[in-house]
Amino acid sequence: MAHALGAGASVSPSVGTDASLRKTGFKDHNKLRFDNKLWITLSSVNLKSRYSSTKYQFKVMSMSVQQAVRSKIPVQPLELENANEPPLNLYKPKEPYTATIVSVERLVGPKAPGETCHIVIDHGGNVPYWEGQSYGIIPPGENPKKPGSPHNVRLYSIASTRYGDSFDGKTASLCVRRAIYYDPETGKEDPSKNGTCSNFLCNSKPGDKIQLTGPSGKIMLLPEGDPNATHIMIATGTGVAPFRGYLRRMFMEAVTTYKFGGLAWLFLGVANTDSLLYDAEFSSYLKDYPDNFRYDKALSREQKNKNGGKMYVQDKIEEYSDEIFKLLDGGAHIYFCGLKGMMPGIQDTLKRVAEQRGESWDAKLSQLKKNKQWHVEVY
Ligand code: FAD
Numbered sequence: 001m002a003h004a005l006g007a008g009a010s011v012s013p014s015v016g017t018d019a020s021l022r023k024t025g026f027k028d029h030n031k032l033r034f035d036n037k038l039w040i041t042l043s044s045v046n047l048k049s050r051y052s053s054t055k056y057q058f059k060v061m062s063m064s065v066q067q068a069v070r071s072k073i074p075v076q077p078l079e080l081e082n083a084n085e086p087p088l089n090l091y092k093p094k095e096p097y098t099a100t101i102v103s104v105e106r107l108v109g110p111k112a113p114g115e116t117c118h119i120v121i122d123h124g125g126n127v128p129y130w131e132g133q134s135y136g137i138i139p140p141g142e143n144p145k146k147p148g149s150p151h152n153v154r155l156y157s158i159a160s161t162r163y164g165d166s167f168d169g170k171t172a173s174l175c176v177r178r179a180i181y182y183d184p185e186t187g188k189e190d191p192s193k194n195g196t197c198s199n200f201l202c203n204s205k206p207g208d209k210i211q212l213t214g215p216s217g218k219i220m221l222l223p224e225g226d227p228n229a230t231h232i233m234i235a236t237g238t239g240v241a242p243f244r245g246y247l248r249r250m251f252m253e254a255v256t257t258y259k260f261g262g263l264a265w266l267f268l269g270v271a272n273t274d275s276l277l278y279d280a281e282f283s284s285y286l287k288d289y290p291d292n293f294r295y296d297k298a299l300s301r302e303q304k305n306k307n308g309g310k311m312y313v314q315d316k317i318e319e320y321s322d323e324i325f326k327l328l329d330g331g332a333h334i335y336f337c338g339l340k341g342m343m344p345g346i347q348d349t350l351k352r353v354a355e356q357r358g359e360s361w362d363a364k365l366s367q368l369k370k371n372k373q374w375h376v377e378v379y
Pocket of ligand 1: 134154155156157158175176177178179180192193194196197198199238239241377378379
């Protein structure tokens with residue numbers, strides 16, 4: 001797919017996820033192609049500026065410099081950019097939208113416990129959404145609790161920006177972990193009790209039809225009022241989904257209405273290196289935007305915390321607590337997304353840190369909530 005840059009130049013962006021980024025090399029989108037134009041290269045210069053770690057070749061053409069920098073991917077602004085409110089519940093469970101699976105890709109390596117898939121869905125532009133919203137999916141079949149009725153809707157955070165991984169506003173991506181049931185007595189998998197919808201999604205094939213509802217949710221919308229704001233994102237596992245959307249909006253797409261110049265700081269907690277999600281994508285932002293992006297990983301089965309125990313996101317939060325508290329005092333937004341079980345440990349850590357600083361966590365938390373700095377979506 002090529003996106004016009006003007007003046008006959010176009011880029012071919014990589015649209016995939018970690019695995020395909022690894023395969024194609026994420027930096028492919030920097031390669032400028034000059035369709036049907038005869039450019040006479042007079043010289044090349046290596047430029048070191050904010051991209052100090054890498055040398056970038058600039059071709060000088062006909063006395064004008066055509067910049068071949070790590071450009072963001074141009075997107076044709078959608079009408080959604082002008083709306084004051086996000087789209088909500090355009091499709092309801094009684095009349096869902098029939099969408100089509102574009103691709104299903106395993107995101108994790110062989111040593112990851114469990115499987116997580118990146119699923120791209122074609123909604124034809126008919127189920128638009130904002131970053132941080134969720135889609136509902138109705139798996140096929142009958143609801144075992146209500147014979148004759150369809151299954152209940154399952155919600156999934158959308159892991160792409162409103163432009164989708166195809167950059168045209170026609171797709172949405174989900175990050176889905178298969179729910180597998182292990183018998184507590186035998187320790188063996190019992191397929192009859194595996195999660196219905198997550199397995200349906202991870203088993204689906206390109207071209208399969210799926211029933212969509214939504215979009216829903218306002219809690220995790222990215223506040224864009226101040227493009228220089230600080231956003232601290234705490235994710236466990238698939239909880240990274242909305243943050244992938246935010247980060248692509250901040251660092252990957254050339255969105256004219258949102259020119260991010262603040263700080264985005266992602267804490268991602270997973271079991272081990274093989275379980276990391278979208279790591280190549282996030283690492284590329286670290287290289288390109290070292291002043292605007294921070295990325296800390298907590299690998300519970302590989303790293304130890306300062307007490308010799310497993311490293312969880314709350315241990316990373318504690319490690320950086322001074323900075324985090326200062327940023328919160330300065331108005332930073334903080335987001336939490338992932339399994340419900342993540343919150344008690346995090347809350348305990350934040351409370352302990354606040355007390356060590358001579359602050360009341362309860363008072364601070366209610367102030368953060370009042371200021372709309374505190375955003376939680378756990379499931
Ligand atoms: P279900 O069929 O609903 O089963 C639920 C659990 O019960 C499974 O673990 C299953 O193994 C177990 N089970 C089934 N039968 C039995 C039985 N007889 N006895 C004991 N146990 C049984 N998930 C993601 O992966 N990614 C996301 O981005 C995401 N975002 C979410 C956002 C929101 C706002 C919410 C609310 C949830 C989100 N979820 C997400 C969770 C998702 O909605 C589903 O809950 C999850 O995928 C499990 O659904 P399922 O149909 O596969 O499992």
